[in-house]
Amino acid sequence: xxxxxxxxxxxxxxxxxxxxxxxxxxxxxxxxxxxxxxxxxxxxxxxxxxxxxxxxxxxxxxxxxxxxxxxxxxxxxxxxxxxxxxxxxxxxxxxxxxxxxxxxxxxxxxxxxxxxxxxxxxxxxxxxxxxxxxxxxxxxxxxxxxxxxxxxxxxxxxxxxxxxxxxxxxxxxxxxxxxxxxxxxxxxxxxxxxxxxxxxxxxxxxxxxxxxxxxxxxxxxxxxxxxxxxxxxxxxxxxxxxxxxxxxxxxxxxxxxxxxxxxxxxxxxxxxxxxxxxxxxxxxxxxxxxxxxxxxxxxxxxxxxxxxxxxxxxxxxxxxxxxxxxxxxxxxxxxxxxxxxxxxxxxxxxxxxxxxxxxxxxxxxxxxxxxxxxxxxxxxxxxxxxxxxxxxxxxxxxxxxxxxxxxxxxxxxxxxxxxxxxxxxxxxxxxxxxxxxxxxxxxxxxxxxxxxxxxxxxxxxxxxxxxxxxxxxxxxxxxxxxxxxxxxxxxxxxxxxxxxxxxxxxxxxxxxxxxxxxxxxxxxxxxxxxxxxxxxxxxxxxxxxxxxxxxxxxxxxxxxxxxxxxxxx
Amino acid sequence: xxxxxxxxxxxxxxxxxxxxxxxxxxxxxxxxxxxxxxxxxxxxxxxxxxxxxxxxxxxxxxxxxxxxxxxxxxxxxxxxxxxxxxxxxxxxxxxxxxxxxxxxxxxxxxxxxxxxxxxxxxxxxxxxxxxxxxxxxx
Numbered sequence: 001x002x003x004x005x006x007x008x009x010x011x012x013x014x015x016x017x018x019x020x021x022x023x024x025x026x027x028x029x030x031x032x033x034x035x036x037x038x039x040x041x042x043x044x045x046x047x048x049x050x051x052x053x054x055x056x057x058x059x060x061x062x063x064x065x066x067x068x069x070x071x072x073x074x075x076x077x078x079x080x081x082x083x084x085x086x087x088x089x090x091x092x093x094x095x096x097x098x099x100x101x102x103x104x105x106x107x108x109x110x111x112x113x114x115x116x117x118x119x120x121x122x123x124x125x126x127x128x129x130x131x132x133x134x135x136x137x138x139x140x141x142x143x144x145x146x147x148x149x150x151x152x153x154x155x156x157x158x159x160x161x162x163x164x165x166x167x168x169x170x171x172x173x174x175x176x177x178x179x180x181x182x183x184x185x186x187x188x189x190x191x192x193x194x195x196x197x198x199x200x201x202x203x204x205x206x207x208x209x210x211x212x213x214x215x216x217x218x219x220x221x222x223x224x225x226x227x228x229x230x231x232x233x234x235x236x237x238x239x240x241x242x243x244x245x246x247x248x249x250x251x252x253x254x255x256x257x258x259x260x261x262x263x264x265x266x267x268x269x270x271x272x273x274x275x276x277x278x279x280x281x282x283x284x285x286x287x288x289x290x291x292x293x294x295x296x297x298x299x300x301x302x303x304x305x306x307x308x309x310x311x312x313x314x315x316x317x318x319x320x321x322x323x324x325x326x327x328x329x330x331x332x333x334x335x336x337x338x339x340x341x342x343x344x345x346x347x348x349x350x351x352x353x354x355x356x357x358x359x360x361x362x363x364x365x366x367x368x369x370x371x372x373x374x375x376x377x378x379x380x381x382x383x384x385x386x387x388x389x390x391x392x393x394x395x396x397x398x399x400x401x402x403x404x405x406x407x408x409x410x411x412x413x414x415x416x417x418x419x420x421x422x423x424x425x426x427x428x429x430x431x432x433x434x435x436x437x438x439x440x441x442x443x444x445x446x447x448x449x450x451x452x453x454x455x456x457x458x459x460x461x462x463x464x465x466x467x468x469x470x471x472x473x474x475x476x477x478x479x480x481x482x483x484x485x486x487x488x489x490x491x492x493x494x495x496x497x498x499x500x501x502x503x504x505x506x507x508x509x510x511x512x513x514x515x516x517x518x519x520x521x522x523x524x525x526x527x528x529x530x531x532x533x534x535x536x537x538x539x540x541x542x543x544x545x546x547x548x549x550x551x552x553x554x555x556x557x558x559x560x561x562x563x564x565x566x567x568x569x
Numbered sequence: 570x571x572x573x574x575x576x577x578x579x580x581x582x583x584x585x586x587x588x589x590x591x592x593x594x595x596x597x598x599x600x601x602x603x604x605x606x607x608x609x610x611x612x613x614x615x616x617x618x619x620x621x622x623x624x625x626x627x628x629x630x631x632x633x634x635x636x637x638x639x640x641x642x643x644x645x646x647x648x649x650x651x652x653x654x655x656x657x658x659x660x661x662x663x664x665x666x667x668x669x670x671x672x673x674x675x676x677x678x679x680x681x682x683x684x685x686x687x688x689x690x691x692x693x694x695x696x697x698x699x700x701x702x703x704x705x706x707x
Contacts, residue, residue, distance in 0.1 A: 031644055085645060095610040095625050103671055104648075110666035122668075134668050138660070142646030143670075150645070164611050177617060198671075208652050209669045210659045338707040363705065370706045 021127065021473050023480065023490065023503070024076035026067035026189070028084040029145060030060065037086030037153055038063070048169015049527075051511050058168035059086065059181070061511055065170055065504045066185040069457070070193065072480075072500035073464050073491045075473030076127035082189065083145045086153035091160035098179065100430075101149030101188035102196065105134045106207075108214065114471050118232070119207055119216040121194035122146040124472055147192030155179065170508065172455040186456035187445055190463055194218060194470055195446050196434035199231065201427045204242030206232070217470040222421060222433070223254035225414055230254055245423045245433045248365065249283075252418035253436075255469025258462050259417050264494035265461050266410035266419070267441045270295075272355065272382055273402045274302075278395035281406045284355075285366035285383035289340045293380040298353045298403040303328035304396055305346055316342040319349075326350030329401045331392060334362045334383070340372035343381045354381040355401060357389025412440030419462060422448050436462065457504075458536065461495035478544070479503040481524070482552035487544040488537065498536055502528075502545050506552070517556040524549035648673040 032038040040055040052058035063084050071080070083104075089097040107125035108118055110133050123146045126132050132139070134146070156165035167178040174180040197219035198207035206213040215232030222231040224244040229236045231244070231251075244251045253259075270293070272282040284293075291297060303325050307318040316330070317337035330346035334356050346354045356369070369383050382403075384392075392399060413419050420437035422428075431448040443451045444461045468474045475490040479499025488499035509523035525546055532542040558565050610625055611617070648671060649655040655672035662668075 033640075033644065083646070087641075087645070104646075105668050106671055107666060107668045110662075111664060113666075119669075129666075133662075133666055134660075136660070138658075142644060145646075148646070148648075161611050177611065209655045209672065210667065211656060335707070340706075367705050372706055 021075040021077050023475055024071040024074045024080055024127065026071040026080040026082060028063045028067050028082050031083050031085040031142065038084060048171040048173055049508065050168050050170050051508065052168070061508060062168050062170065062181045063185055064507050066182055066189055068504035068507055069186065069497060069500045070189055072503040073460065073475055073497055074193070074467065075475055076123070077130055078126040078132050080123045080147065081145045082147040082149055082192065083142065085150045087150045088154055089150070089152045091152060091154055093159055093162050096152060096155070096161045098155065098184055099149065099151035099188055101147060101192045103192055103194065104143065104145050104148050106209065106216065107133045115220065117214050118220060119198065119209065119214055120471065121217065123192065124194045124217060124470065127473065128471055147189065149188050149192060170457055172457055174452050183445070183450050183454050183456045186460070187450065190446055191434065193467065195463065195466060197222060199241055199245065199433060201245060201429060201432050202242065204238035204240065221253060221255045221469055223252050223418060225250050225252055246425055246427060248423055248425060249420055251421045251423045251433070252414050253421060253466065254418055255466060257465040257468040258419050261462055261465040261493050261495070262410055262413050262417055262419050266412055268405040269409040269411045270403050271406050271409060272384065273404055273406070274392060274399055276395065276399040278391055278399055280388065280391060281409065282384050282388045283366060285368060287339065287369040287381045289371045290343060290377040291380050293353065293382055293403045295402065295404045298380050300327060300329040300352055300401065302331050302355070302392065302396060302399045302401050304393065305330050305332045307345070310336065312336065316345045320345050322349060324349045327352060330354040332356050334358050338372035339369040339381065340375050340377050343377040343379060344375045347377060347379045351379060353379050356381060356383045357392065358384065358386040360386050362386060412437050457501055458498060459495050460497050464491050464495055481506050481545065481548040482555055484548035484551040486541070486548045488541045515560060517553045517560060520556060521549055521553040
């Protein structure tokens, strides 16, 4: 796989980088009462590498695994405290809230703050400052936390997404209809660590927590592709920000690390390639009817449709002369009749494909052309914005069209490689702006949607890169088991977190074995072998994991028997 | 690409419980503001997890969170309801550092109502609907 290969290559280089701080220690704080939530005593069979024997056990193990995973990836000398709980959240028989999390405090103008007058989530601020900035008289239970998180306790029960349920396995093999708890927890902790912006999604105003609107570590790096300004720039008005977060594809991430790593992660993008008197590579909207446009089925000389009727003779709303578009890619103006009627008329005139161009009077932007149930089109069709359409019409005749990839263009990124943020035209509170765009391919952990293809246990894709852009230190060096280093990078460019996974496995293997060091060692060695068999670890990496696990086991033995440690340990 | 998705939302740093702190104004009688959150839908026919439509997301957001017992409030804590409440939590250190509890209202709420045509209409607090279609027939 491209991602694995490139990431490994870059990771080996970055292995040499200096670690300025230790791996973060992220501590889930169980806030649930006895007998419920994280303490649910209901018996459960171990599943997917999760050895817990009760529902509560399994939930705590996943929570801890997610915390340890992020902890191994990020650097901080200040522990990150995460309130963890299961609660009754809004739910119906077919839809519901699964969980929520976010920073409990934000801080600004602290020692070592990268940008003055800018809010940072508490965990990041503490990491940068090297101290717990919020410690003090108010930092007491239940506010002695940096992140709050809660998950749906009723999932799968009557009245709450019936037929579903959490999957507590750590192997990513989520059964159909179940929800991978690890992916969800990793996603939500990600928000708590700072993957969110505080722009008012209605007014576009920056965060106004203390009487003055101020940018935050995330928002300041968001970029408006229309004005060419970052969200925190002086020239950026509230109105412009509000418009930018309501326009799909307009708001992108301007951080250098995400841009660099997007090349390793995202699929190459198909574009409409125009050549001849005009040379352009156009983004396009797709059709829900007819075959999807591909390099194989979308190619040819462009011909302007002319039905000779109505106010616009190029709208193809009436039948076109037979054979007038034979073998051609029809160019058709948007408007008056349905997209599919236009395409059928072009098809009947011999066209092999169709481009439908917006007019200046059309609703702006790219859209998904929906099906017209009265007709059936059998040729591929695309839709383009008015500016691109005008350029094509001005260049006719003498143009060809094809669909294909273009170097440097990726799915979910703009023409310069900046990754898009989620900015649907209808604001979705809690989703809008604070996620990567749902257009990314492959899907990313911090999109507003999760797919079964995600495997947070091994891959956090572009999220560590985004954290790096906001100011987090990201661990590239060998992950540790206990205090013993391995040669497996905690994280690599492109988001692979194999080393972090191995680090997180420590607490999984300690479950039930805390006072049985040899059983712990057996568990770690078995896991190392499994990853080796799956080609997740190389032989050399696996040996280093085994060695670190052995050293860690010896530490546990010293600890168990309260033995004085030799000077060399 | 986006098949069988779970729709997620960010929480902007808020928990759900009622406040137990004297300086956190929302009263225990007030409906708890809806925290943005992960949401998911299931197709009852296939049993598959699928995307939540914006309308479904809004409808879900309109369900008030359950009120909590005093014990739960004390256990889980609560975020300030809005910027004004958050301002009461501002702390300034001698070195110029400032901290504040993140308010629940930092992100706008999307409300759902049934329009004249029977469809769910989305609106944000204080803002007119201005949904541009992302899918169109013509």
